[in-house]
Every structure is written in C-alpha cells, then in structure tokens.
Amino acid sequence: MDTAISLNKVTHTYQANTPFAQNAIDNVTLQISKGSFTTIIGHTGSGKSTLVQHINALLKPTEGHLEVLGRVIDPNTTNKNLKAFRKHVGMVFQFPEKQLFEETVLKDIMFGPKNYGVNDGEAKKSAFNAMELVGLDKALADKSPFDLSGGQMRRVAIAGVLAMNPEILILDEPTAGLDPRGHQEIMDLARYLNKNKQMTIVLITHQMDDVIDYATNVIVMDKGKVVKVGSPAQVFSDPKWVYGMQLDLPSSAEFAQQLKKAGVNIGQLPLTIDALADRIVRLVGKGDTK
Amino acid sequence: MSNFIFGRYLPGHSWIHQMSPQSKLLLSFYFVIIIFFANNLISYGILSILILIVILLSGISIMYFLKGIRPLIWLIIFTVLLQILFSSGGRVLWHFGPFSVTNESLINGGFIFMRFLLIIMISTVLTLTTTPLAIADGVQTILKPLKKVKFPVDTLALMLSIALRFVPTLMDEMETIMNAQRARGVDFGSGSLKHRVKAAVPLLVPLFTGAINHAENLSTAMEARGFSDSEHRTKYRQYRWQVKDTISWLFFLAIGAVVIFIRK
Numbered sequence A: 001m002d003t004a005i006s007l008n009k010v011t012h013t014y015q016a017n018t019p020f021a022q023n024a025i026d027n028v029t030l031q032i033s034k035g036s037f038t039t040i041i042g043h044t045g046s047g048k049s050t051l052v053q054h055i056n057a058l059l060k061p062t063e064g065h066l067e068v069l070g071r072v073i074d075p076n077t078t079n080k081n082l083k084a085f086r087k088h089v090g091m092v093f094q095f096p097e098k099q100l101f102e103e104t105v106l107k108d109i110m111f112g113p114k115n116y117g118v119n120d121g122e123a124k125k126s127a128f129n130a131m132e133l134v135g136l137d138k139a140l141a142d143k144s145p146f147d148l149s150g151g152q153m154r155r156v157a158i159a160g161v162l163a164m165n166p167e168i169l170i171l172d173e174p175t176a177g178l179d180p181r182g183h184q185e186i187m188d189l190a191r192y193l194n195k196n197k198q199m200t201i202v203l204i205t206h207q208m209d210d211v212i213d214y215a216t217n218v219i220v221m222d223k224g225k226v227v228k229v230g231s232p233a234q235v236f237s238d239p240k241w242v243y244g245m246q247l248d249l250p251s252s253a254e255f256a257q258q259l260k261k262a263g264v265n266i267g268q269l270p271l272t273i274d275a276l277a278d279r280i281v282r283l284v285g286k287g288d289t290k
Numbered sequence B: 001m002s003n004f005i006f007g008r009y010l011p012g013h014s015w016i017h018q019m020s021p022q023s024k025l026l027l028s029f030y031f032v033i034i035i036f037f038a039n040n041l042i043s044y045g046i047l048s049i050l051i052l053i054v055i056l057l058s059g060i061s062i063m064y065f066l067k068g069i070r071p072l073i074w075l076i077i078f079t080v081l082l083q084i085l086f087s088s089g090g091r092v093l094w095h096f097g098p099f100s101v102t103n104e105s106l107i108n109g110g111f112i113f114m115r116f117l118l119i120i121m122i123s124t125v126l127t128l129t130t131t132p133l134a135i136a137d138g139v140q141t142i143l144k145p146l147k148k149v150k151f152p153v154d155t156l157a158l159m160l161s162i163a164l165r166f167v168p169t170l171m172d173e174m175e176t177i178m179n180a181q182r183a184r185g186v187d188f189g190s191g192s193l194k195h196r197v198k199a200a201v202p203l204l205v206p207l208f209t210g211a212i213n214h215a216e217n218l219s220t221a222m223e224a225r226g227f228s229d230s231e232h233r234t235k236y237r238q239y240r241w242q243v244k245d246t247i248s249w250l251f252f253l254a255i256g257a258v259v260i261f262i263r264k
Helices: A049-054 A082-086 A105-115 A120-134 A138-142 A150-162 A180-196 A208-214 A239-246 A251-261 A275-288 B021-037 B041-058 B062-086 B103-129 B132-149 B153-183 B195-225 B243-261
Strands: A003-014 A022-033 A037-041 A062-067 A071-073 A089-092 A167-173 A200-204 A215-223 A225-230 B092-096 B099-102
Touching: A003 A049, A003 A200, A022 A049, A022 A062, A022 A200, A022 A215, A022 A225, A037 A180, A037 A208, A037 B041, A049 A062, A049 A089, A049 A167, A049 A200, A089 A215, A089 B153, A105 A120, A105 A138, A105 A150, A120 A138, A120 A150, A120 A180, A138 B103, A150 A180, A150 B041, A167 A180, A208 A251, A215 A251, A251 A275, B021 B103, B021 B132, B021 B243, B041 B062, B041 B103, B041 B243, B062 B099, B062 B103, B099 B103, B132 B153, B153 B195
Parallel strands: A037 A200, A037 A215, A089 A167, A167 A200
Antiparallel strands: A003 A022, A003 A062, A062 A071, A215 A225, B092 B099
C-alpha cells in the first residue's frame, strides 16, 4: 500500500526558548498508509492532538519533517500555498460544533468548499451530499445551526469538513459527549468513508472498543513519543503493558480478564464481543468451567 | 503570540513575588507618577537602574523579559515619531511640509520613549510576578474604603477576577476555532483589508457564542451553589502587608524624593 503520511523525526516544542518550553511530541517517526483506518491512542497529554495537527500543517515541526500526500512540511515551510494542500486533509476537531457560524446549515457546510474556490452550484451539491452522508434531513438546510440539538450540530460540523471531499480525514475524538447511538452512527460513517470512499482515516480516541471494532492500525503514544505501532490485536496482546500506559483493554478482553481471575480458563484474550461469546459458548458446551 | 509576555504570570518565590498584591499595585502606580516628575537625564538614569534592580529581584531572566516586551517597542517608537515630527519649539533642525524636527522635540521624544518603556517594564514585572486572582484581590483591598459610600467593591472584584480567569480559556478557544477554520480553507492575516475583515467573521461568531455559553454556565453553577452578592465573604488566601512591602516602599519613596529634588 502507498504511504499517505510519513513523519521523519518530528519534534514539536511549544513556546520554544521561553521558560514555558515543552516538547509536545518528541522525535516521532511513523508511516500511515493510504486507505488505512488508523487510530491514535494514549492518555491525556500524550501528544496525540499535537501530532495530528501537523498532518494539516496547522502546526509545523520544530525539528524534523513530514510528508503528506507528496508534500513536504518542515520547520521552514511558509504559510503561503498551504491552502491548496489543506483541501486534501479534512480535520474534525474535538467538539467541532464550536466552528459553526453561518446563518444557515447549508451555508455553513458550503463554507469549506467555497473557500477552496468551488463555485456555488458545486458547493451546494457537495453540501447536500455531505448532509446525506452524516444523516441530516434536507429540511434542516435552511435552519440556523444554533437552533439544532448538540448531536445535530456535530453532524453539521462534520458535514462541513466532508463537503471538501478530503483524501485524508482526521478525527479528534469525534464522538465525545454524544449518546451511544450518535457515537455508533459517527463511527459507522467513518468506516463507510474508509471502505467505500477510500478515505484514509486517522482517529484519536479513548474508546478501546472502537479501536478493536473499526481500526486496521493502532499508534500508541506516551509522553510525546510513539511507543507502539501495530494491529489492534498486537497492541492489546499484553494487558500489563496496556495498563502501564494508563489505557484500558477493550471491554470483551476486560471481561475475559475478570473471568480468568475467577479461575475460568479462557485461553487467549478475546478482543471482540463475538470472540468472547464464542469462547464462552465453547467452554459452557464442554462443561469444563473449572 | 507565544513570545508576548505582557499579562502573563511566571510562578516564583522571589522578593517581588512575595510582596502583597495591594502593595505591588500601589507601588507600580506610585512609580508611574514619579516617572512623570522626572525631566532630566540623571533622574531617568536613576529610574532605569531602579527598574533593573526590580527585574533582577524578581528572578526573571532579563533576556526573556526584553524579548517579551519587544512587540510593544514598535508601538512606542511610532508614538515617539509622531511626537517628534509634530511638536514645535526650539531650534529647527529639519523640516518638510507640516513636519519639523527641532532639538527640543528630539529631547522630548527621547524622554517620552523612556517614560513608555519604564511604565511598560514596571507593569510587566507586576503581572509577571502576581497571579490575576491576586491582582483582583489587591484591587479589592485598595478599593475597600469605597464601601463606605455603598460602592459594590466585592462585586466589582468578583467580576474582575472572573474576567481575568477566562482570558486563557478564551485564548485557547480562539486558537482552536482559528485552526478549525484554517482547516476549512480560511486564510487569516493575509490578503486585502476587506478580505481580512471577512475572515474575522468565522472566528468572532463562534468566539462570542462560546463566551456567552461560558457566562451562562458559570452563573448557573454559581446559583446552584447558593451564591449571592449580599453575603459577607471571607477569603481562602489572605495577603497581608509584610516587612518586604515596607522596605520596598521606603526605598521607592527615597528614590521618588531624589527624583523630585533634582527636577529642573
């Protein structure tokens, strides 16, 4: 698979040369391939958000360089001509509904494409497409975004990013504060975009179940460094290490751990609910719970 | 923006940090008055040495300090230039249309430059060594006598401390919103004036909505905890006048006397 994003010894220091200076990310080297669904996990303050902001050149490395879709970003990259590049990297921030400002939902969603020079008709078309993707009723198009519910506002904001038809979509905890159903729908949307639109997805999350259910690759960060890269199964294979990173196991593995403690011989840790169910059925069927 | 230190607090345990906020506030105010009394080279020299001693005592690195106030220097230079070009009196050295430079305006310009610089330096030392909350507290202590005439001192102090407390929050929020809009193709800080004003709308609308939301949430939270402004409130942190304050004041008063004495 081709590489979409590659970081080479990227370091970012906030407020360099002041008493406040601190390395948010430290000497990070990694590759993210095209069409992958990559999740970045790590406890609060481990540098996940700083890392992904580099992919969109919102932050530039203090040292090292990165290459995104063939474009190099290094400490000397100027702010000029970044616009053309940013078009290809959509970014959904934490609580993206904060970015809404237009009079109507439609106008807000059209804002991105129009900034990138798409004409009104085209922008409208991609806006309606995006609304359909995120499951917003067309009747809402002429409403003020500030009259909508929190969940709907979130969808409008995400639609505003999708309307630009990015090749890479970065999602920074896109489901924080949503109800379980809203959570599921947004995660399913990410999978749909990944599978059917060949979008490269980079997702920051604290939900280990999402990592198991949706991701193909996992990057684990701690104190600004990348400490592990691999498939979800590889990353969660060592529960002790996972807890040491102040992370959790997926709930099925957690459940299996509890069974193990109670003396049930569950074998290898099941990572999905299905695997756990299979394992239990087999055990019960055989009748050897001890 | 990150180099800009005006209005920021640097934690520490220096002499200046330990002084009580009300005394620091009044002392800065007093220093500003003294600056306006100074009108010759020696007095400005004395005041400059005084401020250097203060910076050294605060434990802040001079390089960091100078770098931090550099953005403001341009503002001062601009003001001083206007002053030099438009003031009259004294021997004319150069003139062009309405502009003229005289020997007196040059000297005055130099003094104005020094005045601005000293004022900015003392107020930067004040904010660098005093937390916003302590400043609000100091204001409250200073204004206390106004309570006699039914001036709502406590409410004012509360408003001030709330406002100061939300500065960093709103700054963070602004940063996030700017990034979000940048990712949607907005180009801040480039293009024509009209373009720039237009680019401010997607920033200001969310920022104001956010600020109003914060205010609403905060007032709900305060009411839920039974806040009322008629209550007599005690304080968790008490800032008392200390020996350090007295010594600093004596020193500053002496310098003030010298400056007034050598006034021409």
